[in-house]
Amino acid sequence: METLTDMIDNFRVPQRLRSAFSVFLKNKMEFSLVLSALLFGFAFYLWIFLRNQLVPMIDGPYYLLQVRSVLTTGGLLYGDPPLTFYLLSFFSILLGDITLGVKVGVSFFCALSTIPAYFLMKRVGNESVFTGIVAMLLVIFSAPYIRMLTDFMKNAIGICWLFSFIYYLHEITFSDSKKSSTILATFFLLLTGLTHILDFGLALVYLALYTGMVLIFNVNRRSFMKALSVMILAVSAFVLVAITLFSPLFTDFGKILSFINNLTAPQSGEDPTSPSIPRFAPRPPPPRPPGDRFPLFAVGGWSTVLLILSFGIILSLYAWKQREKQGLLLLVTATTIGSIVCFPLIPSDYLMRFSLMIVVPAAIILSYGISEIWTHTMGDLKIVALVLTVIVLSISVIQTMSVIKSIHPTISDAGYLDLVNMKDQIPSNSIVAVTDHGIRYWIEYIDQVEVTHGRINDLSPDLWQSYSHVLGLFSKGKIPPIPLKTLFVGNVFILTELQQNNLIES
Numbered sequence: 001m002e003t004l005t006d007m008i009d010n011f012r013v014p015q016r017l018r019s020a021f022s023v024f025l026k027n028k029m030e031f032s033l034v035l036s037a038l039l040f041g042f043a044f045y046l047w048i049f050l051r052n053q054l055v056p057m058i059d060g061p062y063y064l065l066q067v068r069s070v071l072t073t074g075g076l077l078y079g080d081p082p083l084t085f086y087l088l089s090f091f092s093i094l095l096g097d098i099t100l101g102v103k104v105g106v107s108f109f110c111a112l113s114t115i116p117a118y119f120l121m122k123r124v125g126n127e128s129v130f131t132g133i134v135a136m137l138l139v140i141f142s143a144p145y146i147r148m149l150t151d152f153m154k155n156a157i158g159i160c161w162l163f164s165f166i167y168y169l170h171e172i173t174f175s176d177s178k179k180s181s182t183i184l185a186t187f188f189l190l191l192t193g194l195t196h197i198l199d200f201g202l203a204l205v206y207l208a209l210y211t212g213m214v215l216i217f218n219v220n221r222r223s224f225m226k227a228l229s230v231m232i233l234a235v236s237a238f239v240l241v242a243i244t245l246f247s248p249l250f251t252d253f254g255k256i257l258s259f260i261n262n263l264t265a266p267q268s269g270e271d272p273t274s275p276s277i278p279r280f281a282p283r284p285p286p287p288r289p290p291g292d293r294f295p296l297f298a299v300g301g302w303s304t305v306l307l308i309l310s311f312g313i314i315l316s317l318y319a320w321k322q323r324e325k326q327g328l329l330l331l332v333t334a335t336t337i338g339s340i341v342c343f344p345l346i347p348s349d350y351l352m353r354f355s356l357m358i359v360v361p362a363a364i365i366l367s368y369g370i371s372e373i374w375t376h377t378m379g380d381l382k383i384v385a386l387v388l389t390v391i392v393l394s395i396s397v398i399q400t401m402s403v404i405k406s407i408h409p410t411i412s413d414a415g416y417l418d419l420v421n422m423k424d425q426i427p428s429n430s431i432v433a434v435t436d437h438g439i440r441y442w443i444e445y446i447d448q449v450e451v452t453h454g455r456i457n458d459l460s461p462d463l464w465q466s467y468s469h470v471l472g473l474f475s476k477g478k479i480p481p482i483p484l485k486t487l488f489v490g491n492v493f494i495l496t497e498l499q500q501n502n503l504i505e506s
Contacts, residue, residue: 038114067089079250124330141397144359147356168184171185202341202357213328316335331364429468430471484496
């Protein structure tokens with residue numbers, strides 16, 4: 001049976017046309033592979049969300065609150081970088097449902113983050129499609145990324161902009177500084193700032209590290225510095241506008257100072273909560289769940305992290321010996337970033353979130369290492385790269401499935417129905433006190449009532465001055481031993497009215 005190439009030869013197609021047709025076939029195959037990986041990632045992420053009709057984890061209902069606020073008022077209920085919520089609002093309008101819109105929107109943008117990862121590693125990996133596809137799969141089956149996208153959704157969506165920024169930053173470094181590349185690098189850098197402070201901070205660290213490497217190795221130094229000046233001016237203008245004109249939306253910028261203070265004097269005080277929720281109120285930080293200090297290490301172990309970082313150091317030395325400046329700059333920055341986000345002396349409240357960002361350097365380091373084996377071997381020796389790829393991806397899949405098992409809503413279906421049914425039993429001008437932070441946002445979203453969190457005996461007396469009714473929501477079997485007026489009894493929760501005198505007497 002004749003192949004397509006044989007048919008072309010038989011018709012004596014001109015050489016130039018034959019070459020162009022071969023390139024078309026190759027690009028078509030590449031497009032099909034990339035599109036397939038993208039769709040698979042989207043379907044896989046969406047499957048994780050659709051395993052339960054509710055959104056998972058503590059922060060899940062927080063996104064429902066914010067999106068509903070955007071759809072009903074045009075603004076946010078809590079002060080936060082706004083981009084994610086407006087993007088998810090678009091999906092909610094498109095699908096006609098807030099919950100589904102959040103799930104589909106997060107799945108889409110997290111899957112989309114594999115595209116810049118593909119082009120970045122394809123470029124660094126000697127234009128190898130294989131390297132790019134491996135990078136995509138390493139992002140899709142990243143246990144830390146799965147943990148991030150199901151709880152810290154802003155953070156996860158910011159990975160898409162972070163990968164895109166790194167790609168164009170690398171493009172500026174190793175090619176003549178095109179205006180389009182500088183504009184796009186600046187654009188994606190600002191998108192990280194509009195999405196999440198951690199993504200924004202790491203993008204700036206990448207920029208600083210690349211600048212240092214460019215100065216050391218004199219890689220397109222003059223053109224890079226021109227692009228750098230544009231990005232610095234844009235970032236400076238963005239931060240100035242954000243903290244002066246839109247400061248309620250960018251309170252997260254203050255966490256940079258808080259983080260620096262914690263590095264020198266870690267504090268273990270409990271998180272304060274406000275008794276009321278004014279417009280654009282700062283978001284009350286949730287307490288760290290027990291045993292969740294090292295979510296990444298729980299699935300990969302310190303040995304896995306050290307192995308990845310050690311691999312990055314070895315590959316950096318190899319790239320330096322081979323004088324591969326592209327690989328050297330990317331590997332050194334990725335390994336340095338990986339070491340920073342997983343540094344064990346970081347205060348635990350930050351380390352939990354920081355360590356999840358290992359998804360970016362891990363994908364870069366591992367796919368580059370596999371690429372070197374793939375592109376520098378011939379014939380049957382490529383089987384080594386394939387076997388290594390299967391082993392690495394198998395470990396990633398095992399870790400990912402382990403994390404998926406732990407992903408669930410912070411409220412049961414029966415508990416959700418209790419909140420729905422008790423809505424009519426909540427008097428006007430009420431505030432509900434809860435001891436379980438995991439249901440705080442659910443109460444706000446379902447019952448549309450203000451909520452305060454903390455120990456019942458520690459409630460401020462001012463609550464009774466500010467509200468006509470101070471209510472308490474408790475799980476059955478966890479009701480405090482004080483006189484209470486019962487308003488609603490469900491299958492999971494009991495809604496009561498609290499009296500200040502009873503709390504003082506107890």
